Amino acid sequence: MGEPLTPLIGDGARKTRREGTHLLVRAGEYSCALPLSAVRRVVRALTVHPLPGAAGELEGLAEFGGEPLPVLNLARLVNASPGANPSYPVTVVVWVGPVEGREMIGFTADAALEVVHVPPESIVAASDGGFLQGEAPVGGEVVRILNLDALGH
Amino acid sequence: MSAPHAAGYLLVRRAGGVWGIANEAVSGLARNGRGYRLTVGGEVLAADEILGVVTGLRVLPPAPALRRFWPESPAGMAVHGGLPLVVVDPLRVPAALRWNEGEDA
Numbered sequence: 001m002g003e004p005l006t007p008l009i010g011d012g013a014r015k016t017r018r019e020g021t022h023l024l025v026r027a028g029e030y031s032c033a034l035p036l037s038a039v040r041r042v043v044r045a046l047t048v049h050p051l052p053g054a055a056g057e058l059e060g061l062a063e064f065g066g067e068p069l070p071v072l073n074l075a076r077l078v079n080a081s082p083g084a085n086p087s088y089p090v091t092v093v094v095w096v097g098p099v100e101g102r103e104m105i106g107f108t109a110d111a112a113l114e115v116v117h118v119p120p121e122s123i124v125a126a127s128d129g130g131f132l133q134g135e136a137p138v139g140g141e142v143v144r145i146l147n148l149d150a151l152g153h
Numbered sequence: 154m155s156a157p158h159a160a161g162y163l164l165v166r167r168a169g170g171v172w173g174i175a176n177e178a179v180s181g182l183a184r185n186g187r188g189y190r191l192t193v194g195g196e197v198l199a200a201d202e203i204l205g206v207v208t209g210l211r212v213l214p215p216a217p218a219l220r221r222f223w224p225e226s227p228a229g230m231a232v233h234g235g236l237p238l239v240v241v242d243p244l245r246v247p248a249a250l251r252w253n254e255g256e257d258a
Binding site for chain 1: 168217221223225230236238239247
């Protein structure tokens with residue numbers, strides 16, 4: 001999971017390396033792309049301790065590396081219908097917010113799928129300009145591209 | 154916000170979570186049925202279990218994600234013994250900790 005995808009495209013001596021830009025994860029009915037630069041680690045789903053009264057997006061607090069980690073439900077954040085019971089649910093630990101004030105949070109997801117290259121020009125921007133940056137075709141599927149900076153604001 | 158870096162914290166379990174309350178803010182603690190009744194900052198709180206008192210807790214400010222998706226205003230968050238916990242602001246106690254009339258904790 002830690003190696004960027006670098007498929008070779010072209011032939012002969014003219015080979016082009018297309019580095020992975022996003023981590024693709026399954027969240028309910030959707031596939032979501034998280035910027036690789038923000039992903040710190042993908043781990044088996046962490047034990048989450050609920051916070052009574054929290055919005056549905058906030059699953060609770062977990063422990064990660066000796067630190068408290070707020071854990072958000074990615075499917076709820078993107079308004080995805082729940083999928084089937086995942087066989088290997090994960091917590092994706094990411095940085096959110098601007099560099100000078102970034103925070104570490106976790107996303108629960110049904111599965112980590114692969115590292116993909118999403119060209120910026122392929123992204124159809126969302127209208128709200130918030131957490132959902134837009135959508136892009138990836139491998140024959142339309143995936144949701146997430147803007148993690150927006151979560152830290 | 155008060156007492157985010159107290160000398161010691163009383164750790165309690167309540168509503169499925171672990172909570173830390175600065176020692177100096179706790180003015181009363183009594184067994185009540187299966188649970189406990191605490192007096193903190195003039196308010197009566199309930200706890201399902203008393204986990205102990207800890208010192209040297211490293212309290213971090215509440216993450217923006219907490220403030221965004223949780224209406225409470227904790228003093229901070231921390232980890233003790235592998236358990237994440239919320240550090241309570243004695244002046245703004247989370248609703249889940251408040252004693253409910255007629256409650257036999």
